Amino acid sequence: MFKRPNSKNVSVSTIQYLGLSTIILAILFGCQIVFGNVLTEANMRVMAMNMVFEGIMALGMTYVIIMGGIDLSVASVFAFAEILVAKLMVQAGLPMGLAIPVTLLVCATIGAANGAMVVAFRVHPLIITLGMLLTLRGVNLAITDGRSVSGFSDSFIWLGQGRIFGVPFPILFFVAAAVVLGVLLAHQRYFRQLYFIGGSERAARFSGVNVERVKISTYVLSSFLAGCAGIMAAAAFGAAHWGHGNLAELRAIAAVAIGGADIMGGSGTIFGTVLGVIFLAVVHNAFVVSAVNPFWYDVVNGVMLLLAVLVSRLIAQSNTKKLLSIKQSKLESSF
Amino acid sequence: MNADASVRHMARAPEWTQRIGRSREFWLLLINAGAIILLSALRPDTFFSWLNFKAVLGLMSYDLLLALAMTTVLIVRGLDLSVGSVLALTSVVIALLLQQGFPVFPSVAGGFVVAMLCGALNGVFVAKLGILPFLVTLAMLSAARGVATVLTTGQYISFPAAPYWFSTFARSEIGITVAGGYYGIPYLLLITLTVTVLYGILLSRWVPLRQLFFVGENPEAAKLAGLRVDRLIISAYLISAAFVFLAAVLMTSANRIGYANYGITAELRALAAAVIGGASLFGGSGSVLGTFLAVLLLAFIGNGFVLLGGDPNWQQATFGAVLILAVALDAIRTRRERG
Numbered sequence: 006m007f008k009r010p011n012s013k014n015v016s017v018s019t020i021q022y023l024g025l026s027t028i029i030l031a032i033l034f035g036c037q038i039v040f041g042n043v044l045t046e047a048n049m050r051v052m053a054m055n056m057v058f059e060g061i062m063a064l065g066m067t068y069v070i071i072m073g074g075i076d077l078s079v080a081s082v083f084a085f086a087e088i089l090v091a092k093l094m095v096q097a098g099l100p101m102g103l104a105i106p107v108t109l110l111v112c113a114t115i116g117a118a119n120g121a122m123v124v125a126f127r128v129h130p131l132i133i134t135l136g137m138l139l140t141l142r143g144v145n146l147a148i149t150d151g152r153s154v155s156g157f158s159d160s161f162i163w164l165g166q167g168r169i170f171g172v173p174f175p176i177l178f179f180v181a182a183a184v185v186l187g188v189l190l191a192h193q194r195y196f197r198q199l200y201f202i203g204g205s206e207r208a209a210r211f212s213g214v215n216v217e218r219v220k221i222s223t224y225v226l227s228s229f230l231a232g233c234a235g236i237m238a239a240a241a242f243g244a245a246h247w248g249h250g251n252l253a254e255l256r257a258i259a260a261v262a263i264g265g266a267d268i269m270g271g272s273g274t275i276f277g278t279v280l281g282v283i284f285l286a287v288v289h290n291a292f293v294v295s296a297v298n299p300f301w302y303d304v305v306n307g308v309m310l311l312l313a314v315l316v317s318r319l320i321a322q323s324n325t326k327k328l329l330s331i332k333q334s335k336l337e338s339s340f
Numbered sequence: 341m342n343a344d345a346s347v348r349h350m351a352r353a354p355e356w357t358q359r360i361g362r363s364r365e366f367w368l369l370l371i372n373a374g375a376i377i378l379l380s381a382l383r384p385d386t387f388f389s390w391l392n393f394k395a396v397l398g399l400m401s402y403d404l405l406l407a408l409a410m411t412t413v414l415i416v417r418g419l420d421l422s423v424g425s426v427l428a429l430t431s432v433v434i435a436l437l438l439q440q441g442f443p444v445f446p447s448v449a450g451g452f453v454v455a456m457l458c459g460a461l462n463g464v465f466v467a468k469l470g471i472l473p474f475l476v477t478l479a480m481l482s483a484a485r486g487v488a489t490v491l492t493t494g495q496y497i498s499f500p501a502a503p504y505w506f507s508t509f510a511r512s513e514i515g516i517t518v519a520g521g522y523y524g525i526p527y528l529l530l531i532t533l534t535v536t537v538l539y540g541i542l543l544s545r546w547v548p549l550r551q552l553f554f555v556g557e558n559p560e561a562a563k564l565a566g567l568r569v570d571r572l573i574i575s576a577y578l579i580s581a582a583f584v585f586l587a588a589v590l591m592t593s594a595n596r597i598g599y600a601n602y603g604i605t606a607e608l609r610a611l612a613a614a615v616i617g618g619a620s621l622f623g624g625s626g627s628v629l630g631t632f633l634a635v636l637l638l639a640f641i642g643n644g645f646v647l648l649g650g651d652p653n654w655q656q657a658t659f660g661a662v663l664i665l666a667v668a669l670d671a672i673r674t675r676r677e678r679g
Contacts, residue, residue: 075474122664122667122668125671126667126668126670126671127671128621128667128670128671129621129622131419131474131621132611132615132621132663132667133664133667135608135611135612135660135663136612136660136661136663136664136667137660137664138608138660139608139609139612139656139657139659139660139663140657140659140660140661140664141657141660142656142657142660143653143654143655143656143657143658143659143660144654144657146653146656146657147651147653147654147656147657150653151653255478255481255482258478259478259482262475268472268474268475269472298490298493300486300489300490300493300494301486301490302486303482303483303485303486303489304482304483304486304487304490305486306479306482306483306486307478307479307480307481307482307483307484307486308479308483310475310478310479310482311465311471311475311476311479314471314472314475314476314479315469315471318469318470318471
């Protein structure tokens with residue numbers, strides 16, 4: 006009896022996922038029927054590679070957003086990782102096995118700095134990560150003079166272009182990361198705390214959650230994933246450039262929001278985010294195959310984001326209404 | 341009684357200095373003065389010339405207008421990430437209309453309508469539908485830039501047939517001769533500064549605008565006190581759009597082209613300047629003077645980079661660092677005040 010509101014909540018989010026999946030499939034098959042050449046192996050690969058780096062960033066962003074934070078700096082961490090790993094290998098001559106861990110370590114440190122500042126200054130994470138975004142993008146521009154860095158070894162290139170059973174490595178990385186992070190988020194006690202903090206930070210603090218530690222580690226994770234994406238992107242593009250990943254932070258956030266996470270924190274799943282990423286990829290692909298002016302893509306992106314937020318807003322409203330009516334009926338029956 | 345009055349008088353003086361010491365504008369003014377003195381000492385011939393000041397202030401104008409737009413929405417606990425792309429869209433619309441041979445005023449009016457439409461959409465979605473301003477204006481950022489790019493296919497839109505005065509007015513100057521020296525003030529700067537001063541006075545004196553602070557400070561209380569909160573929030577977004585429109589007109593006139601890539605990442609600079617100038621994401625605070633001084637400071641830092649022969653590429657990194665520094669200082673200050 007008392008489980009009812011809970012089970013209803015679950016079914017509502019399931020409806021949302023089903024709806025999103027239906028739209029994705031409808032676009033895919035619609036394009037296939039009208040234009041053809043959509044469900045081919047080559048097109049699928051292109052489609053996936055177009056969005057995979059934003060997708061990896063969106064996974065970390067999901068954690069941050071569930072916690073009630075936001076991380077705008079991922080785009081510049083992404084480009085920074087590209088540039089750093091390229092400079093370490095091409096200009097400093099470090100072997101790949103050393104350059105990649107160093108780069109990832111630096112990216113994690115940037116995340117730690119984000120988290121520490123958010124905790125210490127107690128301002129909105131938007132401001133802190135905006136400062137980091139601007140600073141790091143400036144650094145990216147300055148240390149490369151706006152030129153791209155290239156000249157990688159073949160074994161490094163494999164990280165971006167190599168295939169296992171025909172699937173490019175970055176996509177495998179994305180899938181593996183999504184599975185691991187999804188399971189951790191759903192079942193691991195430490196990561197369940199994210200929902201608690203996102204729901205009510207004060208309540209979490211009072212019930213003994215180490216909010217500071219969870220926050221810092223989440224920002225570390227977000228930057229770390231952006232670093233991974235950056236390294237693979239350098240390999241995939243064959244060059245590192247400071248302009249790569251421009252606006253990627255917004256696409257990552259859009260994917261998370263379309264996936265049904267509440268931007269205020271407290272709800273969201275990795276599965277939803279993955280659907281959001283696939284949705285963005287499919288919509289982008291629809292523009293490519295339909296040969297409509299691809300500039301419309303940004304417009305549709307914006308409208309889709311608004312629609313998705315509106316839908317999840319309406320669902321949240323109906324949920325609270327149901328919750329209130331249940332409370333009311335309980336109150337009445339207790340009299 | 342006499343003693344009492346003198347005691348009160350003595351007590352007031354330190355309080356007055358304390359208030360100045362706590363005022364953000366005062367410190368920003370000091371830092372600006374410090375920057376000017378430092379740069380004048382290091383580069384007396386190049387920095388301390390009217391030509392250089394004119395360049396610094398002229399380049400600052402657009403950022404100032406966008407930062408004022410941002411400050412206004414921040415006051416009502418909002419956020420407007422779309423300032424840069426609405427600027428581009430407005431500029432493109434004006435340029436396209438001029439190119440089609442429309443007279444200046446209908447074209448500019450067309451731009452105004454577009455800007456206001458964007459502002460109204462932002463405001464309605466935020467106030468009436470209760471969606472987070474971050475998401476609404478993020479969607480607008482994407483959509484407006486997209487429409488601007490679709491309209492122009494990414495190309496410059498020039499308007500050679502437009503009246504001469506429109507394509508020159510932002511750059512033309514009013515000459516003033518003071519003490520034998522000639523100082524030309526570009527209209528761009530004159531208009532921006534006039535609007536800034538007027539808006540500053542209105543924002544601190546005019547009741548409807550004062551209500552914006554009330555709404556941002558505590559929307560619930562404002563609603564209970566009988567303010568039309570929704571309407572005030574929407575008007576904040578409309579004011580923001582009006583500033584963006586003005587910046588778009590000036591930019592189109594000064595550059596003589598409409599371009600879909602105007603104002604890329606301008607929203608970030610505007611947000612940084614507004615926050616350094618004292619606005620908060622939690623609403624209820626922000627001042628025109630503070631924002632102005634913050635924009636000025638960022639402009640001087642940029643100028644200093646160029647004059648001191650520093651790599652101009654580092655300029656952007658400094659903006660971010662200044663933002664983080666300002667936030668850190670704020671955190672230290674509030675912590676000390678709380679004890």
